Amino acid sequence: MGGIMVVTPASSVTSKKTISRLKQIPSSEEIGEIGFVNLKRFENKNSDGLKTVEIEDILDVTDNYEMSSADFTWFYSKFTNSKSDGWNGFMEKSHNNVAYHSSKIIPVPFIKNPPSDYDTIFTSLVEAAKQCQKQVQKIVFVTFDQPLYHKAREILASIDLDNDLYNLSSVQVRLGGFHLLMSFLGAIGFIMDGSGLKEAFVKYMRKIRPKKPFLGTHMHELSEDIF
Known part of the structure; x- marks a missing residue:
């Protein structure tokens, strides 16, 4: 990895400017261990791991949207x-x-x-x-x-x-941001399955195969058509 x-x-990163002079050349095995x-x-x-995670609702669902000054x-x-x-x-x-x-x-x-x-x-x-x-x-x-x-x-x-x-x-x-987007679209695809959302993408996108991005895969097909 x-x-x-x-x-x-x-x-804030400082580099080591002085390099000590070697009196003896190290072996290839020693050099191979560096890095x-x-x-x-x-x-x-075998621990419980994720089973111990507790999920709390820290923000209530609300329809009140506060617009920022920049957006306004x-x-x-x-x-x-x-x-x-x-x-x-x-x-x-x-x-x-x-x-x-x-x-x-x-x-x-x-x-x-x-x-x-x-x-x-x-x-x-x-x-x-x-x-x-x-x-x-x-x-x-x-x-x-x-x-x-x-x-x-x-x-x-x-x-x-x-x-x-x-x-x-x-x-x-x-x-990572890319996989976060994949997970988000996969969740939308699961929730909206059967709603006609995939068919709407087929109509308005040129090359996209909507089933794949809405399963959380083949994101490149979606990005090519949108961007």
Whole structure:
């Protein structure tokens, strides 16, 4: 398994400028070990895991939509001038002077094990927690694709907060944006099955086979027609 680490701001990353001179050339085996992480075993594979997760309704369903000032301004501009910028262009101009920081992307060491294995995912979470402590952070976010995200959530749900040897309570896993969209469309397809929504997409899209995106797959077909 390979990965990258994103650090914001980029100025917080300092490179080691001095390189020590080698008096003896290391062996090929020693060089081969550089850039890899030792595998750690996940021992709680038979734990309840996700069964211990409690889901709470933190926001009541409401029909009251509070429009932001930026959205209201854009709607007013379209009302007074039909040739005004689209929403994306308007938001780009309105946030032109907002301060931001550039990020630095750093490759992290490889884990020589199948990505879908619990031990591999557990090792990556432990390494992320180490970086969190090293940088004196409280929380570190780790992004996975959908199959690995499910296992990572299961691992974190099985940890004992009173005996958290690897500080995994500081790790927050999140689903990647692409797979989040896939899951969302899959949920819509399941809920709206038989409503005629798929047939509407067939009528208004040129090449799309709507059954696939609404099953949470073949997202490229949907993106080609929409964008």
